[in-house]
Amino acid sequence: MNVLQDSLIELIRRTSAEIPDDVQRTILQALEREKQGTIAESAFQIIEQNIALAKQKSQPICQDTGSVLFYVDGPVGYDQIAFAEAGRAAVTQATKKGYLRQNSVDSLTGRNDGTNVGPGAPTFHFHQHRSAEIAVRLVLKGGGCENVGAQYSLPAEQLKADRDLDGCRKVILDAVLQAQGKGCGPGVLGVCIGGDRATGYEFSKTQLLRKLDDRNPVPELDRLEQDILKTANELGIGPMGFGGRTTLLGVKIRAANRVPASYFVSVSYMCWAFRRQGVMLDEQGSIQTWLY
Amino acid sequence: MIHLTAPFTEEKIRALKVGDAVEITGVLFTGRDAVHKYLAKGGELPPGVNLRDGIIYHCGPVVLKDAASQWKVVAAGPTTSIREEPYQAGIIEKFGVRGVIGKGGMGDRTLAACKASGAVYLHAIGGAAQVLAEKITAVRNVYLMDKFGSPEAIWELQVERFPVVVTMDAHGRSLHQEVFAASSAELAKRL
Numbered sequence: 001m002n003v004l005q006d007s008l009i010e011l012i013r014r015t016s017a018e019i020p021d022d023v024q025r026t027i028l029q030a031l032e033r034e035k036q037g038t039i040a041e042s043a044f045q046i047i048e049q050n051i052a053l054a055k056q057k058s059q060p061i062c063q064d065t066g067s068v069l070f071y072v073d074g075p076v077g078y079d080q081i082a083f084a085e086a087g088r089a090a091v092t093q094a095t096k097k098g099y100l101r102q103n104s105v106d107s108l109t110g111r112n113d114g115t116n117v118g119p120g121a122p123t124f125h126f127h128q129h130r131s132a133e134i135a136v137r138l139v140l141k142g143g144g145c146e147n148v149g150a151q152y153s154l155p156a157e158q159l160k161a162d163r164d165l166d167g168c169r170k171v172i173l174d175a176v177l178q179a180q181g182k183g184c185g186p187g188v189l190g191v192c193i194g195g196d197r198a199t200g201y202e203f204s205k206t207q208l209l210r211k212l213d214d215r216n217p218v219p220e221l222d223r224l225e226q227d228i229l230k231t232a233n234e235l236g237i238g239p240m241g242f243g244g245r246t247t248l249l250g251v252k253i254r255a256a257n258r259v260p261a262s263y264f265v266s267v268s269y270m271c272w273a274f275r276r277q278g279v280m281l282d283e284q285g286s287i288q289t290w291l292y
Numbered sequence: 293m294i295h296l297t298a299p300f301t302e303e304k305i306r307a308l309k310v311g312d313a314v315e316i317t318g319v320l321f322t323g324r325d326a327v328h329k330y331l332a333k334g335g336e337l338p339p340g341v342n343l344r345d346g347i348i349y350h351c352g353p354v355v356l357k358d359a360a361s362q363w364k365v366v367a368a369g370p371t372t373s374i375r376e377e378p379y380q381a382g383i384i385e386k387f388g389v390r391g392v393i394g395k396g397g398m399g400d401r402t403l404a405a406c407k408a409s410g411a412v413y414l415h416a417i418g419g420a421a422q423v424l425a426e427k428i429t430a431v432r433n434v435y436l437m438d439k440f441g442s443p444e445a446i447w448e449l450q451v452e453r454f455p456v457v458v459t460m461d462a463h464g465r466s467l468h469q470e471v472f473a474a475s476s477a478e479l480a481k482r483l
Contacts, residue, residue, distance in 0.1 A: 039313060039457050046417045046455065053422040063354050063367035063421040063443075098366045101354040102442050110326070112441030144372040144396070144418060160483075170483055177479055180472055182372050182396035184418035231482050235475040240418060241397065242457065243471050273419035 004285030040244030181241020
């Protein structure tokens with residue numbers, strides 16, 4: 001058997017069945033904060049039970065096992081073609097084992113061949129670096145939360161959002177308001193300020209690779225992250241949009257340069273069932289350590 | 293906790309109120325995007341599917357066949373319901389549906405249909421695929437599998453004490469409208 005392929009199947013299994021520690025800790029804190037006897041509290045209790053049960057049974061936390069997004073950092077000369085082949089085979093195997101739902105549909109014919117492999121599926125994002133390390137991160141992003149993502153072009157007159165950080169704040173909070181419970185809140189926002197439309201969304205998603213308890217090294221972005229988290233949690237949307245004290249679990253923002261004519265703010269929303277894991281691999285493709 | 297058991301009569305459904313925590317025992321039929329569009333465009337219900345006084349579950353489960361070739365539900369949480377808003381009211385009225393289970397809530401037309409026909413929207417916990425799969429005691433049948441694929445097929449599921457919350461009732465109340473209005477007002481104070 002292909003060692004790399006086996007490692008990737010294991011990465012998919014664990015990503016689908018186990019919530020990363022940083023996310024689980026944050027959910028527990030949210031449960032403790034919620035008012036007792038409310039439907040918000042019971043929603044969190046079911047979420048807690050579900051996290052434990054999925055791990056114990058080694059089955060998907062959520063039936064929507066989402067878009068399969070690989071982020072691969074490797075040394076110069078690392079064989080990306082071989083990796084992608086192993087990745088596609090691993091996805092097909094993981095689907096047969098029930099770690100992934102048959103979740104990939106031909107957009108023209110509506111046909112679902114049950115393999116999860118097709119044009120653009122799964123998706124690989126490769127990056128080279130100077131070190132010899134091979135890091136593979138995987139995000140399974142469900143459709144409910146993907147559908148509530150939003151991209152704003154500033155100025156946004158209706159929201160009175162100008163081309164400045166206050167304007168960014170207004171549109172990001174609007175995204176939270178519009179999402180309500182539809183993205184399986186409490187959620188985590190990944191945001192990119194700037195870039196073109198495609199890289200803006202791309203960078204908003206890579207913000208979701210950050211741990212929830214890290215802090216942004218850029219002071220103005222750190223302030224914006226903390227402000228949006230606090231403000232969103234004062235809105236009373238709560239888990240599932242039931243009303244309650246926790247609407248967001250985290251906010252992660254980066255900036256990218258823009259052309260003078262464009263000012264995009266791209267927001268990706270991740271559900272509480274935050275499926276994100278990663279591994280360091282050796283040259284043969286064996287798992288050395290887990291990243292989250 | 294209210295225990296709602298089949299048959300799901302109009303009387304039982306009209307007694308439910310927004311905010312009620314309910315556990316359902318009986319049969320659910322899954323149906324999501326493809327099924328709703330198909331039915332709304334005049335598609336026929338396959339023989340064996342009866343939605344009168346029935347409950348539709350917006351869900352695309354993960355289902356595998358076990359060693360004895362029996363279907364086994366591996367994961368089965370709700371999908372976002374608002375995508376069915378263009379179709380749901382017509383389907384409730386045409387087929388006599390009494391309950392719609394999903395997540396995220398639905399809009400004005402569905403709320404009006406719930407009031408007119410005596411139906412409710414029942415919110416399951418999104419993402420809780422394992423807790424909810426454990427409440428499914430049997431897969432009774434599957435329909436339209438070849439046409440729509442596994443997640444979009446109609447699965448007939450026997451459930452026991454399946455937990456949901458009433459968020460839209462048959463009296464015109466919607467928790468989703470109320471939370472949206474309250475959170476909009478709170479946000480306006482903070483801009």
